[in-house]
Amino acid sequence: MSEALAGLGRKGFEMLGFFRMSGHILAGFCYWVLIAPWRGFPIRGRETLRQMVRVGVNSVPIVFLVNFFVGVTLSVTIADILRTFGVVELTGSAMGVGFWRELSPLLTGIIMSGYVAASLAAELGSMKTAEEIMALEAMALNKIRFLVVPRLLAVLIMIPAATQLGNLCGIYGGYVVSIGLLEISPTTYYDKALEAMVVKDIWVGFLKSVIFAFVVGLCGCAQGFMVHGGAEGVGRGTTNAVVYSIILIIVADAILTVLLYFL
């Protein structure tokens, strides 16, 4: 019993440390992106580009694939319900709104937790155990500027971009089954999808994807910096990054959805 409590206490302490580290990283990121460039410390553009390639190259195909197949599944499921009301042609509307506003940001965020948060934590964690981060700081080079800014910027660009393209893949997945299986005409599907969507759907989806990008990037970087104790520590940090990132994305999604409902 007391052991369980002690374990719980340790977990709580670790979580507190994680949130403190994330706050520290976020504050540093804002400084080095918004203020420092005016004081003669430019953002490292080439490194940011390199990181964008790294973030996108493996994960984006998976984002497309998953969005496409969820689009297939969802359109059939929804069409089944809509058919009982005799409005099967509204499938396109449900798909458009559903993907833009909710599904693509969420799916992309979760896939990116597995790809990007994990790889950031693993990379920064191994740098920490190999004394590389200490070496960087001993050379009077700021770890946030050199390591976090290019990575977090890359994530902040690539995740919303992948989300937008994921939308199209999901809707296209629905389109393929709609015209193939459900006998909805291609024009009806697209017309309904566009007709149902309002400007709010677009910016809500975009806002979510940006916030999820922050969650993925901060979880990866903070867990990486918090790694201690060799290879095992790197493994622990990587797992933590994925778990924290997925949980925080789902919680943030719920809070945002409820808040934005009233707007």
Next chain:
Amino acid sequence: MSDKRGPASGVRPLEELPIVVQCRGVKKSYGNRVVLRGVDLTVHKGQTVVVMGGSGHGKSTLLRLMIGAEKPDAGSIEIFGQDIGHLTEEEMYPLKKRFGVLFQSGALFNSMTCGENIALPIREHAKLDEKIIEIIVKLKLELVGLRDAEQLIPAQISGGMRKRVGLARAIALDPEIIFYDEPGAGLDPIMLAAIDELILGLSKKLGVASIVVTHEMQSAFRIADYMVLLHGGVIVAEGTPDEMRASKDPLVQQFIQGKAEGPVPLRQSGKDLVKDLLEGAGE
């Protein structure tokens, strides 16, 4: 570059030279594990101080404190006369540009070539032309005998070579103090002698102060102006190489002669082995 230089002769009146590093009563614990219990250490300009001690006795910890990577729990550390205990990271940058560090593992950045590793601090801190940076990188690599490694990434070279590239990077900005964490580990005797020559040369010609953690006794006596023995978190013996050699302290003698038998037990547990085993079985 400073106008003062250490005298070229072997005899160096240390007291006359300015102090560059001063530790006073430095203490450090991790959780309830006390690592340093009050360390005093003074290093003068151009002086080479060798820190000896068994593994796990806090040598690397002391080094991390001196370079400002961690803060001491108590006591003070002054670098160039400035107490670094109260400085923020940003306030330490001007000081950090004046010293170089060779880490135990070399700590090269794995995503860059060896050449880029050395160029990084130069590019960031000295606003120099790319062509000049390239020349400096080549010269520094030549100093450690690795000009061929410029285009290789750290994963492609051996541990000893990584360490030498790490040394080239540490001296990239012509620092006034260099901290070395076991520079000799993983090097062959010839390379070790070459590195010793390099350390001596930096000290004699440019007045660089060196703090060297090492286990290689031959090398320690070759380079040291002053030696300290760190044991159990305190400095138990210190003096010039001659004083250390002549020391009657059995601990010092055990250390410099590399004997398994002596005051330092091989096993570091305070508990009796038999008692420990029986206790474990009793549970």
